[in-house]
Structure formats: C-alpha cells, structure tokens
Amino acid sequence: MxxxxxxxxxxxxxxxxxxxxxxxxxxxxxxxxxxxxxxxxxxxxxxxxxxxxxxxxxxxxxxxxxxxxxxxxxxxxxxxxxxxxxxxxxxxxxxxxxxxxxxxxxxxxxxxxxxxxxxxxxxGVLGMPGITAWVGLNTIAEAKAGETIVVSAATGAVGGVVGQLAKAKGLRTVGVAGGQEKCTFAVQELGYDACLDHRATDGAGLAAQIAEAAPQGIDIYFESVGGTTLEGVLPNLNDHARIPLCGMIAWYNGKGIDTAPPLPLIWRNILTRRLRVQGFIVFDHFHRFGDFLTEVAPMVADGRLRYxxxxxxxxxxxxxxxxxxxxxxxxxxxxxxxxxxx
Ligand SMILES: NC(=O)c1ccc[n+]([C@@H]2O[C@H](COP(=O)([O-])OP(=O)(O)OC[C@H]3O[C@@H](n4cnc5c(N)ncnc54)[C@H](OP(=O)(O)O)[C@@H]3O)[C@@H](O)[C@H]2O)c1
Incomplete structure (x- = not known):
C-alpha cells in the first residue's frame, strides 16, 4: 500500500x-x-x-x-x-x-x-505542446516559405516551437508576447524577425506595430490567445490568410469578453478576406506522433530548436x-x- x-x-x-x-x-x-x-x-x-x-x-x-x-x-x-x-x-x-x-x-x-x-x-518541446505547434503550422496552416506568420504567446510552450519551426521553413516570423523581456528572448534566442509586446499597448496600437513588422501583411496567424492580440492582427490579415485556431487564453477566465471584437466584425473579415479559420485539437493528430518526433527530435538534439x-x-x-x-x-x-x- x-x-x-x-x-x-x-x-x-x-x-x-x-x-x-x-x-x-x-x-x-x-x-x-x-x-x-x-x-x-x-x-x-x-x-x-x-x-x-x-x-x-x-x-x-x-x-x-x-x-x-x-x-x-x-x-x-x-x-x-x-x-x-x-x-x-x-x-x-x-x-x-x-x-x-x-x-x-x-x-x-x-x-x-x-x-x-x-x-x-x-x-514540452517533444510532447503535446510540440506536436500542437508542428501540426498547427504544417497540417492546419499549410505554411510555406516566403509567407509571413504572426505567432501569439510567442515564447510559450506551443508558440516558441511554432516560431522556430516557421523560421526554419523560411517564413517571416513576428511574435507577440507579454513584456519586453519575453520579446527580447523571442528575437535573440528563438530567432523571430520581430516581437511585439501586447501588454504595452491596445489593439489599435498593436495593429500599427504589426503593420510595420509585417509589411507584406499576414498570411498565417497562429491564434492561441484572442484578446488584444487578435484585435491587432485582424486589420493586417491578407486575403486568403489562414488562422489555425489553437487556443484563446485571454478569455479563459471570462476577462475581456465584453470588449472583444464583435462577431459581425470577425465574420465580415472572414468573408471579405476569404480567410480560412480552422480550430484543431491536438489529440486528433496523435497518430502522427512518430512523424513529429522524426522531424523535431534531431532539431532539439543539435540545438536548432531551443526551449x-x-x-x-x-x-x-x-x-x-x-x-x-x-x-x-x-x-x-x-x-x-x-x-x-x-
Ligand atoms: N488546440 C490544442 O490542441 C492545444 C494544445 C496545446 C495548447 N493549446 C493552447 O495553446 C495556447 C498556449 O498554450 P501553452 O501550453 O503553450 O501555454 P504558454 O504559452 O506556455 O503559457 C500561456 C501563455 O498565455 C499568454 N497569455 C495569458 N493571458 C494572455 C492574454 N490576456 N493575452 C495574450 N496572451 C496571454 C501568456 O504569454 P505572454 O506572457 O506572452 O502574454 C502565457 O505565458 C493556449 O491557449 C492553450 O490552450 C491548444
């Protein structure tokens, strides 16, 4: 016993x-x-x-x-x-x-x-969050070299992997994270081309910063948070942009729901910009765990993928x-x- x-x-x-x-x-x-x-x-x-x-x-x-x-x-x-x-x-x-x-x-x-x-x-990097990043980027978003991706919660367990895999694939990577320390880490250690602090501004301010950091517009928004970050992203999305909808942590505790972008605005953006928004839950993709490890474990072993x-x-x-x-x-x-x- x-x-x-x-x-x-x-x-x-x-x-x-x-x-x-x-x-x-x-x-x-x-x-x-x-x-x-x-x-x-x-x-x-x-x-x-x-x-x-x-x-x-x-x-x-x-x-x-x-x-x-x-x-x-x-x-x-x-x-x-x-x-x-x-x-x-x-x-x-x-x-x-x-x-x-x-x-x-x-x-x-x-x-x-x-x-x-x-x-x-x-x-972490070789487990559930890692395969979430890998599936979201490759299978759901169908990321391609030359595109621009914005990654929310950019230094987190999922986001940190998304940003690095996207960079390795040849995308322009713009992170959004909470605080200057995380943003500095995102650029210097995780290799993001730019990282913006969502806690230092509001949705309109973030939208202006994203417009500068993503001059060609956004092709993929890796959505894990909602909230201010989504507000900043919405006006910068290109036609036919893809949004792998992974999470919405800004709203998990019910905070900010009253001031969230209204559904008609989001719906209109999906329609007029022909967006593809796809929710996904990682356990539907666990049968691909072997493929994920084959690709990502060597990147962790030789330091190409940091955590x-x-x-x-x-x-x-x-x-x-x-x-x-x-x-x-x-x-x-x-x-x-x-x-x-x-
Ligand atoms: N769909 C799936 O199967 C699946 C699987 C795994 C994870 N997820 C989702 O992916 C997201 C990230 O998970 P994780 O494990 O990698 O967690 P994480 O990013 O390591 O930690 C959570 C992060 O969320 C950010 N955050 C909290 N409140 C926020 C707000 N109001 N606005 C913006 N960001 C906020 C914080 O980052 P900052 O300090 O940078 O703001 C925090 O560090 C979560 O939404 C989670 O539910 C989904």
Missing part, C-alpha cells in the same frame, strides 16, 4: 481561479491489480487546457469532477508493475494527474528514453504555478518537479 499526496478540484471557479479551488489530500493507493502499475511522478506538466477541465459542462473532453484529482500529463518512474508492457524502473510519460504517485492501466502511457533528451521535454522552462518545486506548489501561468507568469514550458529524477 502506498500513501500519496494528490491535488483535487475543491470547487469550480467563477472567473479567475483561486488557490481555494484546489485541495491537497493524502490518500492510500491500492496495490496495482492485474494489468496495472504504480508510477512515482517526477515531472508534472501544467497546461492552459486544465482551466477548461475545471468548468462543468460539455467540451471536447469531460470536466474534472469536484473532489476529483486534477488531470495532467506527467513523467514518472514505474515502481511496481503487473502490466506486461512496462517494467519496474521504466521512465514513462502518461496521464497520471496532480499526484506524487498514481496507479495506471497503461492506457495513454509511453516509455521515454532518457538518452534522447531530458525526460521532461516529453511534456525554455519555468520549473516550480513541489506538488503542493502546483496550484500557484498554474494560476501564474494563466496570467503569463511562466517563461516557456510550465513544469512542476514533483520527485527526484533517477
């Missing part, structure tokens, strides 16, 4: 979540049954989609129940196994949740080779790190170090 700490959803947030929406509990896990294994969490991934899981109601995935363990992708070590595919000592990535230990039946779990890259990259991480120590600090990330407090992939890395 293993005692574990876990963080559960204590209550559903109204608007911006608070620490009170989470509760740390200690429970005793049963021994792994036939086909199951016990996993010790090493790394816990914090992702914006978790905000959606805190809400009741239908979405593309079921909500976390009140009292239920918060969902998360994690990297852990198999401690005991009665599953024929996994052995004690294996390093695995899977949906183990906000907990020190978890019992898993192996569904959605894959082995990680620690010799390929640091194991936590399987939650940055914000690491918080201790499971108990996960709620604070999550709340900070929703407001832009992270710089690159948001991770919690839950236990030692062997």
């Amino acid at each position: 293993t005692e574990t700490r876990q963080i559960v959803l204590a209550s559903r947030p109204e608007g911006t979540p608070t620490p009170e929406n989470f509760r740390l509990e200690t429970v005793t896990l049963a021994e792994p049954g036939e086909g199951e294994m016990l996993v010790r969490t090493i790394w816990l991934s914090l992702d914006p989609y978790m905000r959606g899981r805190m809400n009741a109601g239908k979405s593309y995935a079921a909500p976390v129940e009140v009292g239920g363990v918060m969902e998360a992708g994690c990297v852990g070590e198999v401690i005991a196994s009665r599953n024929t595919w996994f052995a004690s000592g294996d390093i695995v990535q899977g949906p183990f949740g906000w907990a020190d230990h978890a019992i898993s039946d192996g569904v959605g779990v894959r082995k990680i080779d620690p010799n390929v890259a640091p194991i936590q990259t399987s939650l 940055r991480e914000t690491v918080t120590e201790g499971l108990e600090n996960a709620p604070g790190a999550f709340l900070a990330m929703l407001e832009g407090g992270n710089f690159g992939k948001t991770l919690v170090k839950v236990g030692p890395d062997p």
